[in-house]
Amino acid sequence: MTWLLVIAGAAVGAPLRYLTDRFVQARHASMFPWGTLAANVLGSLLLGVLTGSTGDERLHLVIGTGLCGALTTYSTFSYETLQLAGAGARLYALANLVLTLSCGLGAYYAGSAAAQAIWH
16 A cells, blocks of 8 residues: 555656756756756755654655655766766766755755754
């Protein structure tokens, strides 16, 4: 039964990831993967809020594993970073690494801290 909770969350997270990427990337005329960065940071923020606010296992399965798992994407982040480096845009590749890691961790921490301040 728990796998159905993960599927339900992923059914929302995957289209949300695609729509976020397209929405953000359409507003930037750059080869930098702003859409993937935005989806990963948004997913990290949501996961931080979830872990800071509740211990409900069902919510963790639906939102954490399902929605955030489908919303965020390490494989696309890796692929796009290597594509940038391979195309000679090494500064963009490095910026993608630094921004994704620092903003993702920062968003998770901010979401967790905000949730704890509100609900605890």
